[in-house]
Amino acid sequence: MLKDAFKFMWFDKAKMFGILFGMVLSVFLVGQQVMIALALLGSTVSLATYNQQYIWVVSPKSTQVTDLPSLDMRIARELQSVEGVAAVHPLIFSGGTLKFPDGKKYQLSLIGTEAPTFAGGPWNVRAGNPMDMLSAGGLFLDQANTEYGSRVRIGDYVEFNGQKMRIVGRTDHTEGLGVPYAFTSIEKARSLTNFPVTEASAFLVEWDTSYQIPQVVDAINRVIPNVRATSGPEFRSSSLAYYATSSGIVASFGLLVVFAIITGFSIVGLTMYSAVSDRIKDYGTLKAIGATNGKIRRLILFQSSMYAVSGFAIAYGLLVFFIRATQGSLQLELTAWLSYTLVGVTLMIALLGSLFGMRKITKLEPAAVFR
């Protein structure tokens, strides 16, 4: 039956390629759009993603991880006194202009962290030692940045907000939504961005492992007024939710995904219907000979399954190629769940697309073959 199904497909090559084209186009577009949306959303919360091992203490006005209104540094001492807190690390999050010797300027977000733990960054370190940030003007820059990444060489000098800095390390894909991150010591970050020594953007809290995280989080929120403490994963999730609902990323990419599915479904459905219509005499003959509707439906399902398998394989290959081609600029990832989702989308398009044809055949009377 499988061989006969394949022969039915192969007999009409134009329709076969039309259906495959629709399938590949749809699955590729869905995968591509979802990957880009996830990469964009992921980059918006990368600061929280790579610091989920801490309890985040931020201002109650903070909406997400890159919106961090200043907190009084005295809160650090108050946090130390809360039961279950093991260590408190202040973090500075500010902005500025990076200038290369040739005069080219770039807007950056600067993250200042405290030695020796450097809680808050840098992460994805590809070269250099964070301790070198303590040397005069030590700076970590993102080597994956499409605009200046290739010029990030350790030992080279640059300017940040007009002050001379030396590149002491390279990171990989450390960026927010369209804004790359640079890292330095908390003291240098204050000096570069005029950030008051009495303030910090957030506190990253380590807890005593004999306590449960919710206990410590509750204790902080109960004892210290005008702060909001949340676990790392929770802070990441709430930041992600904020971006997902307010940035329009999910809405615009989601719409594209829906259109991609509708387009694929339409192309596959109509072409399969047309292929069945062209072969209606053959299907009628099968029914007259003694094929039940179930057996003919199976023949169509075999065909749509073959379209699904080959369409998915081609689309998956194209997605892998797309990921490699955009490696420098986007951190795209074809995760297991996305792969399973794409399998589901492919099957859905193939099965729903074949419904029109199956319906036509189910309604076909075997007596029609005599007319």
Add this chain to the structure above:
Amino acid sequence: MLARLEGVGKKYQTGDQTIVALQATDLELRAQELLLIIGPSGSGKTTLLSLIGCVIYPSFGELYVDGHHVNRMRANELAQLRLRTVGFVFQQFNLLAPLTAAENVAVPLKLQGLPGATIRKRVDEALEMVGMTDRRKNLPKQLSGGQQQRIAIARALVSDPKIILCDEPTGSLDKDSFGVVMTELRQLAKDGKSVAVVTHDPRLAAYADRAVEVKNGYVNHVEIEALKS
């Protein structure tokens, strides 16, 4: 008795109008017999053939095929009955265009779910019977009309049905192929099958044992000798 029609007829509803395609008919199909169903176009002979072939349900009367009461059977049961009991030969051959001659012949056996080795053996036998072994790998479009009809006969025979129903089997054939096909059908009747042939070609009377004429939906027995003359 392989098929028995007791007052069987067929009517269709077209809007407010009821069209009687076949009036109440009594008829029997016997083994080792070639029955000719003649009549002008639109007279109801294909309706009669469709009823005997269990392709449509009778609107009234009782229809029995191979001991089964067709009126009481469901569509899927009817399909199974057709698959095992009836072999069809169509005017336009109706071979499945994407499949080779051998694959076309194998279709009824595959639908029965027989094992591959059995299918190959029986397809070889059927192709040999109609003298088309050397054309087994050809697609229908690579065969002449006569060759296609012989493949269609092999397909009708391969599942060893008791009844062979032919709808204008020589309508699309030249003179030479006409003789070959009718001789094969005659031989099948001699071998024990019940063969019913719908035609408006009186030349086929030379091969028939019995004939009925369908006119305006009414079925009447006619003398075969009268047709021959």
